[in-house]
Amino acid sequence: MSSTDYGVPARRRALNIIWTAAGEYGFEPAFMAFTQNGQPDLYMDSIIGYVRKWYDRETMQELFDTTGSSLMRETFDGILWIGLENCAFEREVRERPVLSELRHACAEIFFEQQFTKSRQQWMAQNSLVYALQSARWNTVLGKEPGLVNPWEKNLFQELAFSGDWDARQIADHAYSVLHRYFRFSPGRAEHSLLLLLKNRLFSFSTRILPSRMMRTEDLTFSRDSSGNGIITARKSRNAGLLTAAEEENNRIYIQNCFGLPLYNTEESSRIEQLLCSGRHQGCHIYFTDGRRQAEESIDVQTGKEPKNPASDGQIRETIRGAQAQADRNRTHYKERLHFYENCIARLSQQIRNALLVYPQPSRVAGRNGRIASEKIWRAVYLNDERIFTEKFEEEQPDFSVDLMLDASASRLQSQETIAAQAYVIARSLHLCRIPVQVTSFLSLRGYTVIRRFCGYDEMDKDGRIFDYFAAGWNRDGLALRGAGHLMQDSPAKNKLLIILTDASPNDDRKIPSDRAGGHPLSRDYSGEAGIRDTSSEVRALKKSGVQVMAVLNGEDGSSEAARRIYGDDFVRIENIRRLSDAVGTFLQKKIERFF
């Protein structure tokens, strides 16, 4: 298991413990707690949830923000949570008696682990918080706090926040304690260069120190820790119109990086006119199947040689990166050949079963058809003429599947697995003779690039899926329009679109202003605006008869956003390795509905 596989579920699990305790979902807590071996700390994570459950959100957030802006943030966080643990415990234990046991266990574990290396690192770094923490756990275990220094003793006593206090009382008391013991004044913002530097350093140090509260902002898992990144896209600062030369440069850049376009110039501009309208005005859409011309020198659309010295190096770098990624994808698959072949066998079996089980011929008694000898007497004695059996074959399902993979930079970490899983799905569907089209989408320099790996009739081309690589942004709304366009070629009556997404549309090109729609200024294509746009594109697709389903991977994206965009037609998979299983289940459900 790689370190990524280990980290993400642990974090998601910690989040779930906090959500369960808070009785509320979807929010990002300001803190999380992990044990020394990187697993969620059940007791402390629950405490974080209870604090959310019992105390006014704004007051607590203000308290966390204030201590977080201090130079002594680490110490203050530690001290604050010693107090909060006490009051949240006292409050919750009335409803949840098992909590005293969990608290006791937490205290025992604290002392059991005090001689481990990472604990000693922590002790060395912040002996005050450690001393106060061990005093608290000592009292939990029924011992003396063990503090000698009178200053520390008094501080410890002040940290027995009462379960009867409300959020305001807690915050006021906390500010007063910090002021009296540390001369901390909440009103004085400490936004110095030193603080910035300190916080920057802090974010590195907390990540490696387990078994304690951590601010979640410091827990951001590096997306490209494996060094897989090819292009690190930055939000474009240039929101204005581009010159014709810049536009041309961008087009050539996209063509060189991603391959020749699927359509000629005339067709391309017709499609662009059709699709890049409304909220996508000013954007471009680029369809390609990744083909490259022998020498990469002639531009098919204009017939000219692409001249772009400024980005030549960049392009070469990208192509090299893409090639290296394709090699990595293939190697990954080959190394796990047995596993993936099993996946293909299982998925194709699942699809075949669904296809076989549901279309059962129904036999109905009728006035014509095949004579049922055992019923002849009924005609004679009962005048019942229905002594024949008619056989009605249910129609074979007539459907095609489109698999659309998010290829934005957020996927950098799992490119090999996505490629392999997509291959598994395409191969399995091909084995069942179901037409499938696999595409990926990403946005770069204002272009939403839709890369088609294999078309409906290209059963033998599914190996090209291994050319998948991730980069740039994702303008989901425009990509869905593009998918709708490509799906027009489907040979089947029913069309299914399965999209791998994080339900968080995000592009560097803004949504143009729309005075009639009440938006006099242009808006960023992200957050609420992005979700709205994507959800309206999903609705449009559904209206045109396409069934759209989404697969969310791991902790990326919120379920709430996905629900708003895709309704109930989405599933969250914890690990991208489950992609083919999730698609299998989706397909099975849909096949059942076709009958």
Next chain:
Amino acid sequence: MLDFLREEHVDEHIIKGIEDFRREHPSPEGALSVRPRYVYYGKEVWEQAAEALLCGENLLLAGSKATGKNVLAENLAALFGRPSYNVSFHINMDASYMIGTDTFRDGQVVFRPGPICQCAVQGGFCILDEINMARNEALAVLHSVLDFRRVINVPGYDTIRVHDAARFIATMNYGYAGTRELNEALASRFMVIHMPEITQENLEKLLRREFPDMNRQFTGQFSGLFADIDRKCRNGELTPKVLDLRGLLDAIRLIRAGLPPRSALDMGITNKTFDDYEQSLVRDIISSRISPKADRNTIFH
């Protein structure tokens, strides 16, 4: 059952209506509906269902797992004092299974009535369980039974009139594997109740009734456990496989028999999913509610 409705503060006018119905249609000799194993909690649903049945309507109870569709259906039959007939629907269900078929008796071919026919004649309550598992074409024979005509046409035999006291209560779980869309013609012949998930308060009542010897503190913890899982399912963090009320009740029964609570809950709930990660989430919820040291003696008195 009527006393139970009064305890639940169901409208007195409805209770009176049920008493009148029972007087008007006394239970057939020896065909009394058996006393239901569980009782349904939920005043509003009780009132909707009872009022609809009093007005001669048929009911379709739609809802997800653990919403008590079958419990309510059985309860209604017992409440109205009518015999209940249960027909479990499946993909190969056909008219002869529901209505009846021919058989030999005393050297003659005679009609052997199916459950729907029996129910129609006896004036029973017919529970059409998981009605959307069957093909819509097969269900067409029910149309005349369910609408104003209230007759069953058996080809070759006489037309059977549906007894005045007979009612049909269908249940369906939308979205289960193997279920289909119910066609409009059939759906229009039912009054539909969307069964809400059991509330924590009602689940506590259920647990107290089912396990009167359980310590009060633990009824709160077990119902809270179920509510926590329910919330997690609704937020897409868990699949509904682990939202299993039957499983919870069975697990508590095992605990009462002496099995350690964690093992029993694993068998009844956690192991219903085969995904390790989901199992770990469920175990976290259990850990935050039930102590590993708890046993039969601490949970029951």
